[in-house]
Amino acid sequence: MSGLAEVRRIGRRVEGLVRRARRSHQAAFAALLVMTIAFAAASLASPTHVPASILIIPLLLGGLLLRFRQLVALTLINVAFGAYVVMSRPPDLPKTGFVLVLGVVGWIVITGAKVRSRLGVPGTRGESMLMELRDTLTAQGELPTLPPAWRAEVAIQSAGGSTFSGDFVVSTVRDDVLEVALVDVSGKGIDAGTRALLLSGAFGGLLGVVPVQEFLPSANRYLRRQDWDDDFATVVHVAVDLRTGDFDVRSAGHPPAIQFDAWSGRWQTREADGPLLGLMEAPEFSVDHGQLKPGDALFLYSDGMVETPRRDIGRGTDRLAGHAERLVGQGFEGGAAELVAAAGGPGDDSAIVIIHRKHS
Structure with missing residues (x-):
């Protein structure tokens, strides 16, 4: 020794x-x-x-x-x-x-x-700067501390094993409202990593500052100012009232969120249509209202979790729900990492966020 x-x-x-x-x-x-x-x-x-x-x-x-x-x-x-x-x-x-x-x-x-x-x-200072930026992106993806009745987890897996990913998460809690945005930048792995680093800082600054309904329009205006030609981003944004469990889901070209209903044991997709960020000047984003009762869970995920060249998003969503069904007995604890490992596609970035309201 x-x-x-x-x-x-x-x-x-x-x-x-x-x-x-x-x-x-x-x-x-x-x-x-x-x-x-x-x-x-x-x-x-x-x-x-x-x-x-x-x-x-x-x-x-x-x-x-x-x-x-x-x-x-x-x-x-x-x-x-x-x-x-x-x-x-x-x-x-x-x-x-x-x-x-x-x-x-x-x-x-x-x-x-x-x-x-x-x-x-x-x-090697340049490499050190990249590592610091990567660590910043990772730190911004950490979810805030929630009240004892709630649990939230996030897991991200980059394509090809890279430490940079085109998928990232930003979140905040304001006035007992949890806001989470899961973003998927066009491209994958290192190719999308630089744009993800830029957008994570910008979107993280917007979240919790602008009103909930203005987050996606503000993010779209920011992305339009970057003049990135045909590059775009998809986003699913959820705001959950931690006192009542009421939530709003808005989406910008992103796969729909899915909700687990503990009382019926059923899974429900939360559709909220909206165009991709960065392609239109003034898009409109619809909202889907719901409620998380004790035992319920809400899943946000990127297309790398459900879509492959041989499988469409609908079938992939059913497959993801099937994997998540096995986690009900453990209260979804550790479920984010398990689902990314089980359902994440090796050729694309994969990310998932689980928001679970525990039983009283």
Whole structure:
């Protein structure tokens, strides 16, 4: 255990050094330059124990830590030192191959750095920004804390196992009214991830600020201003009064919500027609009123849960209700993750939200 603790301590120190190096590019360049010189000198002094290939290490670290111009300078210096070290070896040892390999590695590192430099962020900072944006999207999809008589769950599965998804959820509680919007951006996986990040921030800002009936029209106006050509989004928006269980469902080109009636044991689709967001200037959205009694549940889901090239939405909805029927006995607890795993299509983003009013 003490050895493991020491390894973790060393790992934290290395992470701290990397973070400081990212903030001080001049210091990182100087350190890598000294490392290059030290490795070259060690290889000259003891070629048997210190191979010339060790010079690749400063190049790879430079690709992670340095700005583009600094990396180019380090690469040229590194290749020059590598060539000198190899040329100093006995004539019977191969030389040209190593210099070529070192040059190719330097070219690969520089090419990657040049792409990242277009963002204006050096090293791996661009990747860190994407991860922070992904975490922001994930955090916005977390449902708020509800009164003890209510439970709400959400699960999202991206196409192809990507951490970015074109499906996202925004929610809020205001004046004992729970508002949830499940959004499906055109495209899937990484292709839709950037638009989903933008819309999640905008729609999250609208939710709970504009009146319930104005959410979809306001979201449509925002999407129209983006001028995204033929791109669009579908949305299902529900507002639930947590005191009475009364709810309103509005939809913009989205599959209908389904309600489980605990008293009769039946499933009912909550149809609320409305056009896709972003395609019309001033669309109208109908509303479907309902009530969640103790034991009832409301399911919001994306088309990836019910539609495949071989199955239409109607049959897919029946299949989803069949899977959900098995969760009634457990009060739908943990049901969102189970349903995504069981019914979610592997080739499309899948998302589901379950709002359950518990028995008194």
